[in-house]
Amino acid sequence: MSQELELLDPTAELSPVVRPRIARPASLEGKTFGLLDIAKKRGDVLLDRIEERLRERGHAVRRFRKERFSIVAPPELKQDIRERCDIVIEALAD
């Protein structure tokens, strides 16, 4: 039974999918910012400061928070952000 050996692929056989980024807004004028706190300690310190600066410039800001940093954001949260915001800023800290 001499044959060229064949091995079965143990991976998920994913081809990398290149997804284009959403086009950057031409201007921040009138845009609503979503600030996502992933619930890592002190991420809120950074986001508080960003919110302050954005509000000074007259931007609408909405705050969001994941329940826990070690889980992926649930679809409802992502959809909520998508629906209510134009731009999202996510903070990771420790």
Added chain:
Amino acid sequence: MNPLPDGLHAVVKRECPTCTLIEPVLRQLAARSSPVTVYSQDDPAFPASVKGVVDDRELEVSFRLGVQIVPTLIRMEKGRETGRAFGWNRAEWEALAGAQGLGPGLPGNRPGCGSRTEEPGMSFRLAARFGETGLASRAIRVPADADPIEVCFERGWTDGLPVVPPTKERVLAMLSGTTRAPGEVIGIVPPDRVECTVEKAAINAVMAGCRPEYMPVVLAAIDAALEPGFGLHGVLCTTNAVAPVIMVNGPIAKRIGMNSKGNCFGQGNRANAAIGRALQLVVRNVGGGRPGEIDRACFGNPGKYTFCFAEDEDDAVWESYAIEKGFAKGASTVTVFPGDGVEPIIDQNSRTPEALADSYAPCLRTIYHPGQVVDVAAFLIIAPEHARVFYGAGWSKQRVKDELNKRLQVPVRELKPGFGTDERLEKLKRENPDATVPKFRTGSLNIVRAGGTGLFAAIVSGIGSITINPVTKEIKA
């Protein structure tokens, strides 16, 4: 292979005494106007007195005909099989051949021998080569001059140690260890969030060094690790050291030769080593969780190669972990929990349960940081010689937990600032620094029995949080 032409076909091997006995019969049938076609499984020169014997040493014809016994005589008419006889029976052979007086002088009946297709492991080899395997995974060709083990390394399929090359034959053999269909989806594996099928689990189990009889445990372990309550994504991508640890309860542990005794966390037992490794390889290969990529561990731990053991249930003084969790006596289960490694507790002097509890408590207190009470969990593994001290004094497992809990009340003023505390604790620390809080929240300190000779216990610490918890599943098929 095309269907056999009409007429008689006989499959034989020289090694079979019945086949050699009936050589005169084959000669008679070969001399007819529509001669029998004889296929020889081991020697194309046998039977010597018959011309045109077909060489079936590759066993393709035997496999496709589903031959289990030699000699087998098959009659084909209009492209269809219309009769089959196993072994030698004059009446049956004469009926199939439509002939009289076959094998004069021979006994009327002789059982045959096993076909070479029935030799150990042969069915998988033949199915891989000639059969419709039903396997969906992509086949990767290994050039004749390449070492398949090196090919596995080059493709990034290994944990750093060599793996068993996952040939179709080995994967088919592995799948024979479960009744679950290869295409069945076990669950979604992070971080890539892709489906893991039973077939992908089998391929990785082959690579890890499993035997087919480990498959039900491997599948249940994957199942458990993919439960949202276990939080595999978090276990995988954390900077902490944790690895998924697998603990097996119930009769299957002995059936497949797992080690729950001396050196149960160490090397040398194939089932322990390979089952733990199979889960790790699934995470790596199917889920895409690789160190330096989404696996951000600062240190990691050697358990990330493999970490799997069985609870020692030989004495029935205490309930096993599985029974504590409500599984039936006699059920086999697999539990996954996050573990950092093994921290031994050496106490060879204490002869009372109180003294042992006094020894264990300060060791447990230091996990992660003496002042950390949040997101901390542990399995305390008690070896038989320590367990006997508790048995002798009539302490139940719950009593040990309660006594430890009493000794593991951490004064709030000693809490670690920052991550080890939360807002509620920070407030308590300001308002009532003399208050105490438990090191372990309810259910996050578990006790099991394992290990060999010696007055020892061991701690396997790990993350325990609202999103990362032990998960137990019954092992079914």
